[in-house]
Amino acid sequence: MLTATDLRVEFASRGRPAARAVDGVNLAVGAGEIVALVGESGCGKTTLARTLLGLERPTAGTVSYDGTPLSYRARALKAYRREVQLVLQDPMGSLNPRQTVYEAVAEGPRIHGLPDEEKVVAEALSRAGLRPPERFFLRYPHELSGGQRQRVVIAGALALDPKVLIADEPVASLDASVRGEILALLLRLRDDLGLSALVVTHDLGLAWNIADRVAVMYLGRIVESGPTEEILRAPQHPYTQALLSVLPESPERIVLTGEPPDPTRIPTGCRFHPRCQVVAAGNPIATTCQTTLLPVLPAVPEPQSACHLTP
Secondary structure (H helix, E strand, C coil): CEEEEEEEEEEEECCEEEEEEEEEEEEEECCCCEEEEECCCCCCHHHHHHHHCCCCCCCEEEEEECCEECCCCHHHHHHHHHHEEEECCCHHHHCCCCCCHHHHHHHHHHHCCCCCHHHHHHHHHHHCCCCCHHHCCCCCHHHCCHHHHHHHHHHHHHCCCCCEEEEECCCCCCCHHHHHHHHHHHHHHHHHHCCEEEEEECCHHHHHHHCCEEEEEECCEEEEEEEHHHHHHCCCCHHHHHHHCCCCCCCCCCCCCCCCCCCCCCCCCCCCHHHCHHHHCCCCCHHHHHHCCCCCCCCCCCCEECCCCCC
């Protein structure tokens, strides 16, 4: 349904090298599939999501929807955004406090000129779990709970009957008791409507519960990907191992030293080697990690890892 091929996004800065926010990414989201894009803050997840939505133009590479490369003409983008919708992480920030729930959900159908506006809004709210929908029409965001606000945001996306949702940290701002409800809603939408989804998150526990496949991103590039069960039960890349070690059931905590490197100065060799626990332990392969480049991972369903330790 949605494919990125050798995608690169750079941001120029006067007097400094360009920041490589996305530095060669191949990613595919199949029909009815939920893919989790995982990584710590600053690794390029949100920039990749914005580029897949057509909000950023890639420096190189292509975004394709249903086999057709994305066109950046206004009319083509408008049609594309009816098929691929965004769900943001902060519903209070993404909803206009002066608009009622009805106005917020009706905005998309009005832009696209859909008939039977009230029926479309009511169906979208019902699908998002706000029933009866008429009870919410005249409410304002501040009158709703955090979970209800997030359901309104999801309803705004569903009102256009999209085929793909891109959810950027969809439960990060919610209480733990509400997160499960929103995740269950996303799974139900996939089962009932055949929706595909790319879920951007830093939480591997969330990926474990919702995703069919997971792609782990570090410093602008996917370093490991594959079926969720296989990747999270037996991670091959040291970065994935470190991310998993913070889960409560992990037997050993791996603490990464330092911050992710500046994207204007990507390290030579493996881009993770300055923080890698294997290199820090004095493994003989450290010299290779520091000097030898790794290939960009292809968009394949099988487990794969961009690491010199991977056989």
